[in-house]
Amino acid sequence: MIDNGRRLLAVGSILVLGLLVACGTGSSSGGGTGSNANCNTSQPTQGVTSSQITLGETLPLTTAGPSPQQTVDGSQAYYDMINAAGGVKGRKIKLIARDDQYNPSMALQQMRNLVQQDKIFAVAGGQGTPNFLAQAPFLNTQAVPAIAPYAPSSELGNMKYPHVYMTSVNYITEFQIMTRRVLDNFSPKGFGLVGVQGNVGDDSKQGMKQAIGSSGKPLLYIPEQPGTPDLTPIATQLKSSGADWVFLILTPSDTGGLLKAMQRIGYQPRLAAWAGMSDQTYIDQFGDLSQGMIVAQELALPDASDPDVQKYVQQFTKQTGRAPSGFNNSLGWSQAELTVKALQDAPALTRSCVEYALNQVKDFKTGILPPITFGASERQGVNAVGLVQIEGKTVKQIASFKSV
Amino acid sequence: MPAVLAVGSLGNTLQVILGGLATGGLYAVLLLGVIVVFQVSKNVNFAYGELGVIGAFVGYVLYSTLHWPTPLALALGVAAAVVLAAVTDLTLIRRIPDRQGFDLVVTLGALLLLTAGTDVVFGSADRQYLNLFSDKARIVGGVYINAGDLLSLGLGLVALVGGHLIVNETGLGVSLRASAEDPAIARSMGIDVLSLRTAVWAASGLLAAVASMVIASRLVLDARYMTPVIINVFIAGMLGGLDRYWPPMLAAFGVGLYNSLAGYIFGSDASTPALFILVLAVLIIAPKRFLEERHEARA
Incomplete structure (x- = not known):
């Protein structure tokens, strides 16, 4: 009877432990490479204070015309709206956008600066394929989540880079x-x-x-x-x-x-x-x-009749005093929208918990992108293209x- | 080196040759400004292309945004580059200590400053410039003889011959050569060497602006569109020698043609490596005397 009780207790303990891990409240490490499906609420982190969450991205701000700045403007407009409403978990979001000049070596250096000097919590957005591809291995080794970088490439969107969550079709x-x-x-x-x-x-x-x-x-x-x-x-x-x-x-x-x-x-x-x-x-x-x-x-047209699109246009116009200019404003807004959802849904503001939240995203509608779905081993959130x-x-x- | 892509019909090859010579003609216009400044004031101006960009932008804003008559707008754009070039000499170059290489640092700084300033003042958007006759063409033997190509080629030939005639057949040319050879003796002959140098800088601004406007009509207008162009111009100058006249000016046409043919035959991504292979080949193959005695040959 006692033996049976101990056996039951042991089996029960294992089941409970397994359940906790499966639910993401266990204590597995969030660092290193590989899939990050678990939430470690006590994981050491950076870029989060009691009043602020610092995010970063790099874009070719000085070598690719006005488009990248418009992308930053789109993201900033969304963060401004969220901050005005109280922020995320009581914290304001600060976005640091660095210029990578569309140059892979410059891009890598700027990402190092973001992670090691600016101490960003996560990468939110970004634009340009060769420049982001130069950063991806570094982000892998640092286990920094990268949310919705616009870098359409067959190299990304798979478990080769498990911390990169793609919303752009390759x-x-x-x-x-x-x-x-x-x-x-x-x-x-x-x-x-x-x-x-x-x-x-x-x-x-x-x-x-x-x-x-x-x-x-x-x-x-x-x-x-x-x-x-x-x-x-x-x-x-x-x-x-x-x-x-x-x-x-x-x-x-x-x-x-x-x-x-x-x-x-x-x-x-x-x-x-x-x-x-x-x-x-x-x-x-x-x-x-x-x-x-x-x-x-890749993104809905601002004049589409879809209610989700119209909601986005209204919010953007209210926030900035003008209509979105098209592709790049919309891109930046959608990048910020997914980032904020991940931060809000995360059980705690650690990197592993944000990735845990991203892994749970199912058919998330931004009004701009086709519905986004990630999974424990799914990093390509969107697969549809219109013309x-x-x-x-x-x-x-x-x-x-x-x-x- | 990538595999050979395709060499089409004779007509297509001639089309590429025409385009290459047109580009080379614009390189020659730009290089003339580099050569005269180098020979008279012994400076290499890295900000040279950006002076032209600013001239092109001023013209663009006047005709496109303010709707001024196009000829007037372009003339004022050229004038802006002329003034800016003269001011560069007056405020920067004249103050440089007589130390070798100092002008390179100063003009490189000017390039960065002017590029950033152009971004701030005119914005970073790509703009479509005037067609400048590039929408007019006649077909001869399967080749589109485009008026824009002829304009570029014509400007190059005018620069090539006109530059030679001015330097060798006019009193101004005598003053220029005297100032270039020995400024002290030129001064003793009553030549205002400093003013002459500033005038040469101003003339280089004119050449940069004219060429930059035509290049913008062939590509697009933004703060950096002249950077790859001016690199090729300096390569032509290096190949021919900035102390000479005919070799670098002909090299400008040659670089334009060579680059286009290399791009056509081997693919666009091979044109830049092909150019640097040419530079290495010239350095290795050219007689040592050609490379060492440049200072003896002057316009």
């Missing part, structure tokens, strides 16, 4: 969906792709190849070095390949420059481009060269969000 998926759309609707003769050299361009090419499959349509891929001073050779290569559809994944300035070079040599293919080209600042300047361009849509087309000085939706 370029393989994005270009696969765009290419399928063109194949299904336009009978293209051949494709051209000009992409930033490296992971960005390679992923885009892979997505296009997957969509083209056995259709036999030719694809000419031209990797481009940002800031190329003469774009005539690229335009001529595309023209000589006979491509009647050209896909672009370049900086806005190189996109504009390449379209001008195409104009100079009388080459007028149909165009498709990555999501950033739907931003109003690009359309205002280069819309006349980009008429009919199909653009991947818009540049018409006049605005964009028009031509296909709703769709998963691969």
Whole structure:
């Protein structure tokens, strides 16, 4: 009887302990690499005081036009709204945005500064793929959660980087969906792709190849070095390949420059481009060269009738006194929205508990992104892409969000 | 080095050659300003391209935002670069101690300051500049002869020949050469060497602004669009020698053409490495005498 009682007590204790761990209230370590599905409420942390939570991000603030600053503005607007309402768990949120100049080595240095000097609690947002990819291994070793960086890459969104929670679809998926759309609707003769050299361009090419499959349509891929001073050779290569559809994944300035070079040599293919080209600042300047361009849509259009979208537009307008400018304001807002949800849902303000909260996110609606879902081994929160087309000085939706 | 992408028809190759020569022509316009400043005041101005950017921006704001007549707006943009270049000489260069390399540090600082200032004053957005005839073309043998390309090429040829004639066939040229050779003797001949130097800096501002406006019409306008361009210009100057005239000016055309053909044949991402391979090749292959006796050859 006594033995049975001890046995029952032991089994019961193990079950209770297991339940506690499963519920995330156990005491497993939150540091190091690997999956972080548990919440350690007593984990040593930084960047959290009784009155403030410090978050950080890096973006190419001085080398990629106004877009990254607009992203910061979008995030800041959301944090200002939350802070005005009392903050998170009684603490105001402070966002530090550092300039990485779209330079991987600079980006890594700036992330080190954020973590080791500024003592940030977590990475919230950020923008740019090669720059973030340079930071990801460092964030892994430091076990710093990175929430919704805009760095579409097949390298991310999986358990290789378990502390990185992606809400941007990678370029393989994005270009696969765009290419399928063109194949299904336009009978293209051949494709051209000009992409930033490296992971960005390679992923885009892979997505296009997957969509083209056995259709036999030719694809000419031209990797481009940002800031190329003469774009005539690229335009001529595309023209000589006979491509009647050209896909672009370049900086806005190189996109504009390449379209001008195409104009100079009388080459007028149909165009498709990555999501950033739907931003109003690009359309205002280069819309006349980009008429009919199909653009991947990762974020809802501000004029959509969806009540969640309208709620976002109203809140943003109330907070800033103006309507959101498009892609980048919306991106920043959505990054901040997910970050705040994770902070609010975390059982305690430790990194492991914030990651625990992120792992519980299911169909979270921001009004901007398709519903976000993470899991214990799921780091790609969004998998759907829509399509818009540049018409006049605005964009028009031509296909709703769709998963691969 | 990536694999050869494709070499298309003769027409396409000629198209790339035309584009390369047009770009080289604009390099030549810019390099003329670098050469005359170097020869007369012995300074290398790293902020040179940014002077042109500011001129282009001033023109843009006047015609686009304030809706001034375009020719007037562009003329005032050029004037702004001229004044800024002259002020750079008057306020910075003249005060530099006669210590080798000091001008590099000062003009590099000016570059950073002007770039940041351009961002603050004009914003960091990419802007589309005037077409400057690049929307007009005729097709000859499958090649689009674009008026914008012809403008760039023409400006380069005018700079090439005009610069030579001014330096060698005019009284101003005699004064310039005298000031470059020996300022003390030039002063004893009654030449106001300091004013002449400032005038040369101002003229370089004019060249930078004109070239920058045309380049903006081919690319886009932002605070940094001239940076990769000016690097190629300095490479051409280094290859030909800033103490000479014809070799660097012809090298400017050559660099534009070489870069375009390398990009066309090997791919865009190969054009920059190809340029540095060219520099290494010249340093290794060129006769030692060519590299050492530059100071003997003057315009």
